Amino acid sequence: MEEELQAYKDHLREGLVKYTRKAFRMLPKMTIPCILDIGCGSGVPTLELARLSQGEVIGIDIDQPALDRFITKIKEAGLTNRVQAVNRSILDMDFPDESFDIIWAEGSIAVIGFEKGLEEWRRLLKTGGLLVVHDDLGDLTVKRRQISQCGYELINHFVLSDDIWWNEYYAPLEKKFNEVRAKHTSDQKTIAVLDDDQREIDTFKRDPKRYRSVFFIMRKS
Numbered sequence: 001m002e003e004e005l006q007a008y009k010d011h012l013r014e015g016l017v018k019y020t021r022k023a024f025r026m027l028p029k030m031t032i033p034c035i036l037d038i039g040c041g042s043g044v045p046t047l048e049l050a051r052l053s054q055g056e057v058i059g060i061d062i063d064q065p066a067l068d069r070f071i072t073k074i075k076e077a078g079l080t081n082r083v084q085a086v087n088r089s090i091l092d093m094d095f096p097d098e099s100f101d102i103i104w105a106e107g108s109i110a111v112i113g114f115e116k117g118l119e120e121w122r123r124l125l126k127t128g129g130l131l132v133v134h135d136d137l138g139d140l141t142v143k144r145r146q147i148s149q150c151g152y153e154l155i156n157h158f159v160l161s162d163d164i165w166w167n168e169y170y171a172p173l174e175k176k177f178n179e180v181r182a183k184h185t186s187d188q189k190t191i192a193v194l195d196d197d198q199r200e201i202d203t204f205k206r207d208p209k210r211y212r213s214v215f216f217i218m219r220k221s
Contacts (some may be wrong), residue, residue: 002193006042006069008176012169013044019160020045020106023132023215024052026156033101036060036124038090039108043070043083049104050083060088098126106134107213114143118150125220130155137212152218160215162208174201 033055037046040059043066050057061067070085077083090111103125109117114135125131131152135143137159147154177194184190204211 010042017048020048026217027130030101035102036100038105042066043073045106050079056082058084060086062089095124097123099124102130104132109133109135115146129220131218133216137214151221153221155217157216160213162211165211170201170204
């Protein structure tokens with residue numbers, strides 16, 4: 001049952017990949033770029049980046065079950081020659097300086113903080129390299145100032161409203177949970193898994209505006 005739920009989450013995530021595509025289309029064109037996807041999870045946006053860019057992509061995460069699902073997807077998509085899934089922490093990215101043309105981070109920079117992430121990841125980008133960050137909206141004015149102070153040029157940005165997150169992710173996820181819960185009323189293990197995820201949905205309901213987010217598209221100055 002847990003695998004079925006994870007597959008459904010991936011299905012919903014695939015519906016959100018249109019925003020990955022929107023951000024990618026705001027980038028200057030590059031020929032066969034080398035891309036690092038930080039916090040790739042099960043690889044839904046990572047595979048899309050490989051298709052869009054025709055480049056080489058390394059996805060890193062520390063969730064091995066998610067990486068295992070990602071590895072299966074890479075094989076099924078016939079992309080083993082261009083896409084890697086690597087178990088590596090965002091806190092220990094020991095890649096050489098100027099390794100990547102593009103760094104992509106959807107929802108992961110919060111682990112170390114927006115400003116710190118910009119500072120630490122800059123060394124990994126080639127001169128003129130591009131950084132795309134999807135993060136909570138927060139104080140947009142402050143974040144724009146930090147982008148400039150950390151040595152980037154802001155190319156573009158766009159905001160995802162809390163309505164998007166509710167209508168396209170949390171509402172259908174809750175509906176699925178309710179269906180599963182009704183079928184497995186005596187399965188305590190399944191109920192426990194559902195309860196864990198339900199807490200995230202309940203947190204959203206209490207403060208939906210907190211879930212507004214923003215894509216930033218930046219170039220290393």
